[in-house]
Amino acid sequence: MSGVCGWVGEADPAVLDAMLDAIDYRGDRIDKAVAPGVALGYRWWGGRPGKSPGIHRDGQHLVACAGTFAPPEESPAAALIEKLHPGESGQDNLDGAFAAAWWDGGKRRLTLLRDPFGVRSLYYVAHRGTFYFASEIKQLLAIPGLPREIDDAAVHKYLTFSFVPGEDTPLKGVRRLLPRRIAIWENGRLEITQYFELREALDARLSDRGEAARLIGDLCKAAVVKRLHGKENIGLFLSGGLDSSAVALWLKEAGANVTAFSLDFGDKSVEKDRAREVAGALQIPLHFVKVGGEDLLPILPDLAWRLDMPFGDAVTGPQYLLGKAARAAGCDCIFNGEGGDQLFGGWTQKPMIGAELYANLYTSNTGDGGEGSREETYLRSYHRFYGAEDALYTPEFRSRVGPAGQRRALLMPYLQGEKATTFANRVRLADFALKGCQNILPRAERMANAWGLDMRAPLFDRQLAEASFALAPQLKLHGAVEKFILKLAVRGKLPKDVVWRKKVGMGVPITDWTLGPLAPAMRELLGKASLERRGLFRHDYVEPLLQGRNLPGETRRRRVGERLWALAMLEAWLRVFIDGGGRSPTGEWR
Amino acid sequence: MKCIRCGTDSNYKERTGKKCPKCKGAFAFEPRDGDAFTDPAFQHAIDTVSAKGQLRWGAEHVYYELARRQRVKSGCATVAFVILAVITLIVVLKAGWLAVVPALVAMLIGRHVWRTKKQKFVKLVQKDFDSMLKTWQKAHGQPKGLIVRAMTRGAAAPPPRALESDIADYSFDRAVICDRARTADLLLANNFHFENNCAVLAIDGYPEAQFETVRAMLKRNPRLRVFALHDATPKGCRLANTLATDKTWFAEQKLTVTDVGLRPGQARAFTGLFQPPVGQPVAAGKGISATDAAWLSAQTLELAVIRPEQVLKRLYKALTREEQDDSGGGDGSSSGGDGTTHDRDSFAHEASDVESDSDGFG
Numbered sequence: 001m002s003g004v005c006g007w008v009g010e011a012d013p014a015v016l017d018a019m020l021d022a023i024d025y026r027g028d029r030i031d032k033a034v035a036p037g038v039a040l041g042y043r044w045w046g047g048r049p050g051k052s053p054g055i056h057r058d059g060q061h062l063v064a065c066a067g068t069f070a071p072p073e074e075s076p077a078a079a080l081i082e083k084l085h086p087g088e089s090g091q092d093n094l095d096g097a098f099a100a101a102w103w104d105g106g107k108r109r110l111t112l113l114r115d116p117f118g119v120r121s122l123y124y125v126a127h128r129g130t131f132y133f134a135s136e137i138k139q140l141l142a143i144p145g146l147p148r149e150i151d152d153a154a155v156h157k158y159l160t161f162s163f164v165p166g167e168d169t170p171l172k173g174v175r176r177l178l179p180r181r182i183a184i185w186e187n188g189r190l191e192i193t194q195y196f197e198l199r200e201a202l203d204a205r206l207s208d209r210g211e212a213a214r215l216i217g218d219l220c221k222a223a224v225v226k227r228l229h230g231k232e233n234i235g236l237f238l239s240g241g242l243d244s245s246a247v248a249l250w251l252k253e254a255g256a257n258v259t260a261f262s263l264d265f266g267d268k269s270v271e272k273d274r275a276r277e278v279a280g281a282l283q284i285p286l287h288f289v290k291v292g293g294e295d296l297l298p299i300l301p302d303l304a305w306r307l308d309m310p311f312g313d314a315v316t317g318p319q320y321l322l323g324k325a326a327r328a329a330g331c332d333c334i335f336n337g338e339g340g341d342q343l344f345g346g347w348t349q350k351p352m353i354g355a356e357l358y359a360n361l362y363t364s365n366t367g368d369g370g371e372g373s374r375e376e377t378y379l380r381s382y383h384r385f386y387g388a389e390d391a392l393y394t395p396e397f398r399s400r401v402g403p404a405g406q407r408r409a410l411l412m413p414y415l416q417g418e419k420a421t422t423f424a425n426r427v428r429l430a431d432f433a434l435k436g437c438q439n440i441l442p443r444a445e446r447m448a449n450a451w452g453l454d455m456r457a458p459l460f461d462r463q464l465a466e467a468s469f470a471l472a473p474q475l476k477l478h479g480a481v482e483k484f485i486l487k488l489a490v491r492g493k494l495p496k497d498v499v500w501r502k503k504v505g506m507g508v509p510i511t512d513w514t515l516g517p518l519a520p521a522m523r524e525l526l527g528k529a530s531l532e533r534r535g536l537f538r539h540d541y542v543e544p545l546l547q548g549r550n551l552p553g554e555t556r557r558r559r560v561g562e563r564l565w566a567l568a569m570l571e572a573w574l575r576v577f578i579d580g581g582g583r584s585p586t587g588e589w590r
Numbered sequence: 591m592k593c594i595r596c597g598t599d600s601n602y603k604e605r606t607g608k609k610c611p612k613c614k615g616a617f618a619f620e621p622r623d624g625d626a627f628t629d630p631a632f633q634h635a636i637d638t639v640s641a642k643g644q645l646r647w648g649a650e651h652v653y654y655e656l657a658r659r660q661r662v663k664s665g666c667a668t669v670a671f672v673i674l675a676v677i678t679l680i681v682v683l684k685a686g687w688l689a690v691v692p693a694l695v696a697m698l699i700g701r702h703v704w705r706t707k708k709q710k711f712v713k714l715v716q717k718d719f720d721s722m723l724k725t726w727q728k729a730h731g732q733p734k735g736l737i738v739r740a741m742t743r744g745a746a747a748p749p750p751r752a753l754e755s756d757i758a759d760y761s762f763d764r765a766v767i768c769d770r771a772r773t774a775d776l777l778l779a780n781n782f783h784f785e786n787n788c789a790v791l792a793i794d795g796y797p798e799a800q801f802e803t804v805r806a807m808l809k810r811n812p813r814l815r816v817f818a819l820h821d822a823t824p825k826g827c828r829l830a831n832t833l834a835t836d837k838t839w840f841a842e843q844k845l846t847v848t849d850v851g852l853r854p855g856q857a858r859a860f861t862g863l864f865q866p867p868v869g870q871p872v873a874a875g876k877g878i879s880a881t882d883a884a885w886l887s888a889q890t891l892e893l894a895v896i897r898p899e900q901v902l903k904r905l906y907k908a909l910t911r912e913e914q915d916d917s918g919g920g921d922g923s924s925s926g927g928d929g930t931t932h933d934r935d936s937f938a939h940e941a942s943d944v945e946s947d948s949d950g951f952g
Contacts, residue, residue: 350762351783358797472756474760555902
């Protein structure tokens with residue numbers, strides 16, 4: 001909720017209006033500050049506590065800040081300059097969900113800033129001598145004459161991760177400021193620094209599991225409290241899994257007025273009963289939101305537009321509909337349990353451990369230099385198109401995606417570097433930095449924003465994250481028990497089977513949907529004519545997927561739908577942003 | 591014969607020096623000189639076991655694929671025999687003595703069919719196949735997907751990747767224990783362990799460098815799910831029992847072991863691909879019934895007879911079916927009463943699948 005934009009250089013002031021209009025769903029109020037060679041814009045919802053009530057003006061300083069700090073400040077924009085100072089009262093404790101721009105007129109310097117975990121986004125582009133920035137890509141597309149070309153290397157990465165990692169975006173020339181970064185634009189030069197780095201720092205005092213569980217429990221509860229902004233109508237996305245159930249517990253303990261929302265996939269639901277059990281035990285009102293493939297068909301264009309970047313996980317559709325239901329029920333903000341897997345050791349690290357143990361047993365077959373490496377194993381764990389490039393890509397696209405090793409390079413700082421000494425914490429760091437901060441959080445924020453909801457993910461808390469990497473990894477993955485320390489922290493307070501059972505996952509029945517109610521849209525987006533027009537993918541690879549046929553070595557049926565959805569959401573994004581210029585689309589694809 | 595490199599069809603005279611007249615690429619085989627298979631037939635076998643290059647496979651899989659082709663030929667002979675017998679009958683009715691010719695041919699084919707029907711052991715000699723594979727590699731290089739160990743057993747290991755100290759402190763959700771190292775190779779080389787969070791070991795200590803570490807890790811999960819994957823041999827059919835009762839394995843954890851291997855009841859449909867028995871008559875007990883003991887005393891069957899894609903898919907189904915049942919005794923499984931259960935469905939349909947798949951060769 002809320003957004004910023006602006007530029008340093010020369011541009012028509014009408015462009016600022018266009019940039020603010022492009023995100024009209026991010027608020028009902030706008031504020032603008034235009035001076036020679038600079039412009040700042042800010043859009044927000046009035047009457048929401050913890051939000052800046054406009055652009056902060058202080059002498060030669062202009063500050064626009066979208067989002068909130070944790071703990072909250074009355075006006076984040078007014079508090080920002082103080083918080084940017086080094087030290088305990090400033091950068092060392094900077095936390096929350098924000099993206100900000102500060103113009104220092106005296107020094108003629110623009111400072112851009114993002115929150116530690118990437119809830120709020122910021123993009124920038126230099127065009128015809130002017131440096132532009134904005135919360136969303138669609139705002140930058142309001143710049144007259146900005147070229148709309150596909151960045152093939154970014155698309156190549158998307159096809160491996162199902163989101164675009166790193167500074168690239170699929171719109172050539174547009175870059176993303178990464179989380180926990182400060183960017184300074186001065187004298188026509190951009191300099192980016194990092195104000196916070198998550199790394200392993202094992203604390204021997206936390207080797208006692210009782211002590212560690214108490215600490216984690218206290219920090220989790222404090223993280224929830226830090227994100228409560230006075231009297232609000234709070235919604236909670238409750239899956240019935242451990243993480244969201246634990247957040248429900250801490251919200252309840254903090255005395256919050258909370259209503260829970262849970263997905264209902266009909267006979268495909270896997271955690272519905274658990275959600276009901278948790279809500280019953282904590283006496284929280286629970287609404288089930290029925291979602292089927294037929295519900296997604298009419299919203300696909302709008303979904304692609306509101307996501308702003310291509311996100312290929314099928315959870316976005318149900319999240320969109322959950323947000324709609326929460327808004328209809330009168331909620332202002334929505335809490336979730338995102339981050340539990342990344343912080344406390346979810347299921348994703350187990351395959352990595354097996355792969356590491358059995359690495360290099362066989363001679364390489366591809367000779368691309370990466371086979372059997374940790375990085376390659378990690379890339380394969382996304383189960384999209386890594387390794388299928390020759391089969392999926394057209395020769396023309398294949399020749400444009402850039403050199404080998406660019407995807408592995410994104411992982412090396414975590415899986416090989418000095419940031420951790422234990423294997424499990426290395427994997428956690430990679431998960432946290434990429435999957436958590438560049439995928440889970442931004443997409444959840446956009447799906448909440450689609451309905452004017454403020455998204456809060458308390459487990460992505462700076463103190464909590466640092467504490468989790470002070471714990472021995474064996475307290476997180478204990479034998480084969482995932483998130484062990486979190487289980488210890490909530491045992492006795494939540495139903496036993498919710499705490500101790502194995503993770504099931506949300507289980508979006510995407511294969512049934514893409515081959516059933518969504519099949520007309522899949523055919524429209526990924527049929528032969530569409531693929532030939534776009535020129536990226538080979539029809540002979542995609543067609544069997546459209547017919548429901550899995551790849552020969554693939555054992556899981558759900559991969560058919562996951563791959564179709566990832567390809568379809570990319571094509572949807574390309575239609576809305578490259579072909580359509582980022583304007584709100586109309587009609588349906590079928 | 592078609593060149594597998596450029597697709598040019600050539601006759602024997604044109605293939606001077608066993609080379610393609612167009613691209614000059616070498617042929618591995620020359621049926622006119624007595625080779626049992628053509629290059630396209632051998633390539634087809636590789637394509638089939640590798641699922642068109644998508645999977646990794648062992649030489650033993652190509653061996654059985656080619657052996658299966660010889661068995662398919664006997665199937666063709668049966669069809670020819672029936673057709674000729676019908677023709678003979680018609681000619682006898684219409685033209686009297688002219689029936690002698692088709693009758694003679696039908697008798698000859700009938701004799702061949704009878705012999706091949708009686709033949710239960712695999713016809714392709716292992717040594718001949720090994721030689722064929724070498725010839726193939728000489729002409730066409732190392733085939734894509736062939737599983738080749740980075741180190742051979744007993745040889746000096748290459749410097750292992752330095753593992754962080756914590757890695758052996760964790761455990762797995764499942765373990766598949768095989769009766770032979772090559773079966774473990776098939777699973778590991780195709781990342782079955784990665785896809786299914788599953789330890790893979792062979793009971794006799796493979797892979798050597800990881801064996802004890804992984805076995806110790808398995809003991810850290812009191813809810814570990816154990817699966818036995820094996821040939822239809824006495825050793826294989828006793829594998830689940832051994833794992834459930836041996837203290838060095840899972841006896842002390844009191845874990846139930848699910849037998850997902852090939853057993854005589856499933857193996858019978860593979861007549862013509864059997865291997866000879868392993869010496870002494872097999873005694874019943876320790877996981878082997880009297881009926882199975884009788885069968886195993888007369889022949890055995892290797893799991894490699896099943897194509898890799900089917901092994902992986904059916905093993906995955908068995909793993910997930912077992913988890914859905916949870917009790918280990920749901921539909922399609924039966925208790926062995928000794929800490930083991932048998933997944934009767936794991937390869938139950940494999941024989942018919944293979945039989946119906948009579949891909950053309952060459």
